[in-house]
Amino acid sequence: MDGRDALPAWLTARRLTALVGHSGTGKTEVAVNMALTLARGGVKTALADLDVVNPYFRSRERQDLFRELGIRFVSSAQAMVDADVPSLPAELNALLQDGSLRSILDIGGDSGARVLGRYRRQIAGQDSQMLFVLNARRPQVSTPEAAEWNVRRIEDIMGLPVAGIINNTHLCGETTAEDILLGASLAEEVSRKTGIPVVCHTAERSLAERLPALAEPVFPIEIYMKKPWEK
Amino acid sequence: MITVAKELWKGNEAIAEAAVRAGCRCFFGYPITPQNEIPEYMSMRMPQVGGVFVQSESELAAINMVYGAAASGVRAMTSSSSPGVSLKQEGISAMCSGELPGVVVNMMRGGPGLGTIQPSQCDYFQATRGGGNGDYRTIVLAPCDIQEAVDMTQEAFDLADIYRMPVVILGDGMIGQMMEPIEWHDIPKRELPPKDWTASGRKGRDHSNFVTSLRIDAADCEQFNLSLEAKYKTIAEKETRWAEQDTEDCEILVVAYGTPSRIALSAVEELEAKGIKAGLFRPRTVWPFPSERLAQIAAQPGLKAILVVEMSLGQMLEDVQLAVKGAKPVRFYGRVGGMIPSVEEIAEEAEKILREVQ
Missing domain, CATH: 3.40.50.970 (Thiamin diphosphate (ThDP)-binding fold, Pyr/PP domains)
Structure with a gap:
């Protein structure tokens, strides 16, 4: 299918997109949805799981889906993850160098960003952007001050600037439009304080249709990272 | 704010x-x-x-x-x-x-x-x-x-x-x-006893506390x-604490604790959607174990079998057997070593057991 025209501009703005943010804000779910949307839109896509902090609920659990859609999936060996070894896959270099690939890099929360500091120069020299995933329902980043502090800390750790904010405010299966709107106003305040633009708001497809108009685009997502009891 | x-x-x-x-x-x-x-x-x-x-x-x-x-x-x-x-x-x-x-x-x-x-x-x-x-x-x-x-x-x-x-x-x-x-x-709010036994200084007492x-x-x-x-x-x-769902007239009772109880609950709902009377019993304290209530459910005439689900090879199983005292067949399904039982596996096991005990 050629859905390239339908792809939102923020998603295709850069060849490399690294997702950072406070732990548990939903970076993996956003990364998986971005990669799947790109691939379904006919773009040659890669997804890298570079989380060296979380042992569970990793994008590797959906590898079958990535294979089906021809997404190049890069991650450390399961053995490394299960041995608590904070290793990065050598194959990551391919994503940084192959100009024909659009790549989504899923980075671990907070100081998990440190792992990518090693690739600072390669990333900075590329057509790349670092996006900050924000969830207003995460108490540690629920105020503009706390969120700004988190943005600056990650920028310090990475040695790279955050180029945009993704409002990914949710409460797992209990998310309402109100949550997303609360996140939109938090994102707006963080944007005002930092000068970093809001790039989009995520919402589960059914909820996305019911949202009032927002200044930035809504990115309709599906939940792929499910718990073992969820349908 | x-x-x-x-x-x-x-x-x-x-x-x-x-x-x-x-x-x-x-x-x-x-x-x-x-x-x-x-x-x-x-x-x-x-x-x-x-x-x-x-x-x-x-x-x-x-x-x-x-x-x-x-x-x-x-x-x-x-x-x-x-x-x-x-x-x-x-x-x-x-x-x-x-x-x-x-x-x-x-x-x-x-x-x-x-x-x-x-x-x-x-x-x-x-x-x-x-x-x-x-x-x-x-x-x-x-x-x-x-x-x-x-x-x-x-x-x-x-x-x-x-x-x-x-x-x-x-x-x-x-x-x-x-x-x-x-x-x-x-x-x-619980009424808490005074901590008059601590080794935190004599504080005018006529004796020293000794732990x-x-x-x-x-x-x-x-x-x-x-x-x-x-x-x-x-x-x-x-x-002793526990939770239960649809236990009144179930013919198969699934017993599980912790997150496997949530997988078991999804399995129970799947079984119910197929018209099978299934129930869930979830110990919230595993010591003390809710043996008394479990024995009551086991004694229900309509109950045909009990399925214990754990992420082990059968440990709580023994407490269930001790509580049920042979009143009904007690079967087991478990995954180990970091593997997680699935909704489908539990539902299939429950159906298999029901066929066997008919």
């Missing part, structure tokens, strides 16, 4: 915050996956609330620091995962003997030995039988979601103070690692054991 009704928390962080809100002011621990966010969070929070955080040199040191802090009357806690909790058993036994309150979190991972960092329930025997030496028990709370983990952690400190003993929060790794919305609310686990005189030691037994009997009467 944004007012937040529900918040999104990671299990380990939420348990740590719940402990802080329950008045925990000493945390001692040593890193091990999948519970690392507990000490990490405590290292940030303890200084903020005037408490003490120590990353000890070992798990053994951590539990003995809890012993010391508890003896001085402070609410103290340690956390670890399976191999680390094994190392703490000597200290837990000593705390039971010294009648010291404390909270121990075990985010279980696959064993034996170092095993794997993936989730498991393989420490049920260790937790419910008293994993160290001596005739003792600990209260063992088994949350199935983060809200329950938060509530139970706060209650654990009260239970520990009321009965002067360690209380174990037994979570499988998923409880620690997953994200869920929770709300903070006050737990029911020990040594009772050299055999007759004394026997009397002490009998007093513990009486305490455990009271706990079994007053603190």
Whole structure:
């Protein structure tokens, strides 16, 4: 299918997109949805799981889906993850160098960003952007001050600037439009304080249709990272 | 300022915050996956609330620091995962003997030995039988979601103070690692006994308090054991907890605790959608075990079989068998070593059992 025209501009703005943010804000779910949307839109896509902090609920659990859609999936060996070894896959270099690939890099929360500091120069020299995933329902980043502090800390750790904010405010299966709107106003305040633009708001497809108009685009997502009891 | 009704928390962080809100002011621990966010969070929070955080040199040191802090009357806690909790058993036994309150979190991972960092329930025997030496028990709370983990952690400190003993929060790794919305609310107020036994200074008393686990005189030691037994009997009467769903007229009853109980619940719903009368029984305390209620359900004439589901090779199974006393067939389905049973596997097993017992 050629859905390239339908792809939102923020998603295709850069060849490399690294997702950072406070732990548990939903970076993996956003990364998986971005990669799947790109691939379904006919773009040659890669997804890298570079989380060296979380042992569970990793994008590797959906590898079958990535294979089906021809997404190049890069991650450390399961053995490394299960041995608590904070290793990065050598194959990551391919994503940084192959100009024909659009790549989504899923980075671990907070100081998990440190792992990518090693690739600072390669990333900075590329057509790349670092996006900050924000969830207003995460108490540690629920105020503009706390969120700004988190943005600056990650920028310090990475040695790279955050180029945009993704409002990914949710409460797992209990998310309402109100949550997303609360996140939109938090994102707006963080944007005002930092000068970093809001790039989009995520919402589960059914909820996305019911949202009032927002200044930035809504990115309709599906939940792929499910718990073992969820349908 | 944004007012937040529900918040999104990671299990380990939420348990740590719940402990802080329950008045925990000493945390001692040593890193091990999948519970690392507990000490990490405590290292940030303890200084903020005037408490003490120590990353000890070992798990053994951590539990003995809890012993010391508890003896001085402070609410103290340690956390670890399976191999680390094994190392703490000597200290837990000593705390039971010294009648010291404390909270121990075990985010279980696959064993034996170092095993794997993936989730498991393989420490049920260790937790419910008293994993160290001596005739003792600990209260063992088994949350199935983060809200329950938060509530139970706060209650654990009260239970520990009321009965002067360690209380174990037994979570499988998923409880620690997953994200869920929770709300903070006050737990029911319990009447707490005065801490007049602590080794925290004489304070004008006519005697010194002495905390020990040594009772050299055999007759004394026997009397002490009998007093513990009486305490455990009271706990079994007053603190046994469970939850159940659709148990009134079920023909197959699934028994599970922790996160597998949620997978089992999805399986029960799947069976019900097919017209099969299925029910779920979920122990919320695994010691004391809700044997009495389980025996009542087992005696229901319509019930044909019981299926126990665990992330082990059958440990709680024995408590179910002891409770059911052969009244109905008790079968088992488990996954181990960090593997997680699926909704489909449980539902299929239940259907297979029903065909076999017809």
